[in-house]
Amino acid sequence: MTGTAAPPARQDQDIPQAVTDLRAAFDSGLTRPAAWRRRQLHALRRLLVEHASDVEEALYDDLRKGRTESHVTEIGGVLAEVEHALRHLDRWMRPRRVAVPLNLKPATARIHPEPLGVCLVIAPWNYPLALTLNPLVGVLAAGNAAVVKPSELAPATSRLLAELLPRRLEAVAVVEGAVEETTLLLAQRFDHVFYTGNGTVGRIVAAAAARNLTPVTLELGGKSPVFVDETADMAVTARRLAWGKFTNAGQTCVAPDYVLVTRAARDPLLAALPRAVQEMFGTDPRTSADYGRIVNDRHFRRLTGLTAEGELVIGGVSDAADRYIAPTVLTDVPTGAPVMTEEIFGPILPVLTVGGVDEAVDFVNARDKPLSLYAFTRDKAARQALLERTSSGGLVFDAAMIHLGAPNLPFGGVGESGTGAYHGRSSFDTFSHRKSVLSKPTRPDTLRLIYAPHSSRSFSFIARAVSRTHPLLGRRR
Ligand code: NAD
Numbered sequence: 001m002t003g004t005a006a007p008p009a010r011q012d013q014d015i016p017q018a019v020t021d022l023r024a025a026f027d028s029g030l031t032r033p034a035a036w037r038r039r040q041l042h043a044l045r046r047l048l049v050e051h052a053s054d055v056e057e058a059l060y061d062d063l064r065k066g067r068t069e070s071h072v073t074e075i076g077g078v079l080a081e082v083e084h085a086l087r088h089l090d091r092w093m094r095p096r097r098v099a100v101p102l103n104l105k106p107a108t109a110r111i112h113p114e115p116l117g118v119c120l121v122i123a124p125w126n127y128p129l130a131l132t133l134n135p136l137v138g139v140l141a142a143g144n145a146a147v148v149k150p151s152e153l154a155p156a157t158s159r160l161l162a163e164l165l166p167r168r169l170e171a172v173a174v175v176e177g178a179v180e181e182t183t184l185l186l187a188q189r190f191d192h193v194f195y196t197g198n199g200t201v202g203r204i205v206a207a208a209a210a211r212n213l214t215p216v217t218l219e220l221g222g223k224s225p226v227f228v229d230e231t232a233d234m235a236v237t238a239r240r241l242a243w244g245k246f247t248n249a250g251q252t253c254v255a256p257d258y259v260l261v262t263r264a265a266r267d268p269l270l271a272a273l274p275r276a277v278q279e280m281f282g283t284d285p286r287t288s289a290d291y292g293r294i295v296n297d298r299h300f301r302r303l304t305g306l307t308a309e310g311e312l313v314i315g316g317v318s319d320a321a322d323r324y325i326a327p328t329v330l331t332d333v334p335t336g337a338p339v340m341t342e343e344i345f346g347p348i349l350p351v352l353t354v355g356g357v358d359e360a361v362d363f364v365n366a367r368d369k370p371l372s373l374y375a376f377t378r379d380k381a382a383r384q385a386l387l388e389r390t391s392s393g394g395l396v397f398d399a400a401m402i403h404l405g406a407p408n409l410p411f412g413g414v415g416e417s418g419t420g421a422y423h424g425r426s427s428f429d430t431f432s433h434r435k436s437v438l439s440k441p442t443r444p445d446t447l448r449l450i451y452a453p454h455s456s457r458s459f460s461f462i463a464r465a466v467s468r469t470h471p472l473l474g475r476r477r
Contacts, residue, residue: 026118044078047165062128088425113428113429114435128151147173149182194431219412227382237376244401291327299346309334309337369414369417
């Protein structure tokens with residue numbers, strides 16, 4: 001179960017045993033106390049601090065992530081999640097008293113959060129540390145045991161997590177592997193399955209979980225559009241877009257996928273974007289320590305194929321041996337081109353021209369609901385139109401991606417971009433059951449009136465009591 005060294009894949013029969021062991025640990029009550037939860041969160045924080053350089057190395061091996069980027073988007077994000085959970089755990093765990101209606105009084109009612117049991121976290125490769133550990137923070141804060149399945153496409157990070165987590169955390173098992181291992185995992189009964197990745201596998205996960213009526217959170221992807229109009233501060237817009245799009249070489253679920261720019265803003269934006277890219281990654285991004293690589297050859301081939309249509313503004317350069325694709329901006333792309341019909345998930349940014357915000361709203365609404373929608377505009381009416389007439393997991397004005405750093409905002413998709421949400425309190429709620437607890441004194445027995453046999457006196461009393469909410473019963477016969 002702990003697997004401190006090679007080989008990565010577990011023996012098949014270990015998986016059911018691992019889940020059985022974790023269930024026994026959960027059933028023993030080990031994970032419930034606040035002290036246990038705090039201990040796990042402290043241990044996770046210590047692990048990240050003490051092994052920061054191992055993490056940096058693994059992320060570099062998997063995705064050529066730079067040191068600063070690793071701290072900003074991976075290690076730092078998890079540490080912030082841990083801090084936030086530690087700070088608010090007592091409040092989150094506290095049962096919340098709620099009012100009872102007059103006809104049930106005297107009575108007290110409260111919502112009592114309780115852990116779900118054994119949770120499964122299935123993570124993707126693009127932020128292989130953060131997208132494994134951020135959900136785990138919620139799992140532990142809510143007092144659950146967990147099986148964690150990192151992505152096989154980020155093998156160095158997966159191996160590191162398999163080595164470290166079971167050594168430092170109680171009631172956490174790591175299963176390494178790919179489809180075969182995940183399929184076997186999904187055949188087990190869990191109390192919650194938390195999956196981050198693409199929608200095709202999301203459907204497989206949901207179907208497998210449904211067999212045990214296990215609730216799922218699906219953190220999926222899709223195309224996150226950007227609207228830019230002429231009221232935007234173009235230099236800042238270009239910098240924020242370039243950062244959002246080219247961080248991790250565009251392999252980010254909330255990366256701006258394509259831009260819908262108004263006619264008046266088109267040329268200023270197309271002039272500002274190359275400047276922003278050059279400011280960040282120099283004239284040859286290949287030599288920048290801050291510019292990543294594509295995760296594998298399959299994605300490299302997929303991405304280079306996406307530049308076949310449209311006019312190049314910048315980029316278009318690639319090197320298969322290094323899996324390097326330069327930051328690329330395209331215009332005049334047909335809306336039916338693959339780059340506009342599938343999630344790009346790489347450093348290619350198509351810029352399409354629209355007549356105004358109404359056309360942008362229609363464009364967005366004609367497609368799947370995005371994980372994130374970004375708008376760079378100071379026009380209040382345009383902001384309101386996007387807010388009220390589109391649906392997306394998140395909506396961000398004048399920035400990209402940074403909403404993930406606000407722990408009080410639930411992070412998740414809607415429709416094709418996912419179901420459920422996490423971060424901060426939302427994570428705690430996702431991995432907790434909100435148990436309804438009602439307590440009623442036995443004396444006086446105020447429920448006597450609703451017991452049979454019913455007399456005309458009890459009918460008229462009940463009728464009077466409920467006449468406001470049930471006018472038919474209150475009517476005189
Ligand atoms: P991936 O290939 O690493 O797959 C994700 C997980 O699913 C892995 O652990 C993998 O082993 C498992 N898996 C793959 N095939 C499976 C199968 N047939 N049965 C069971 N399990 C299987 O990652 P990916 O899906 O390529 O990730 C990229 C996608 O994830 C993009 O669409 C992106 O937008 C989305 N994403 C979403 C978020 C979010 O927070 N909403 C974050 C990151 C990525």
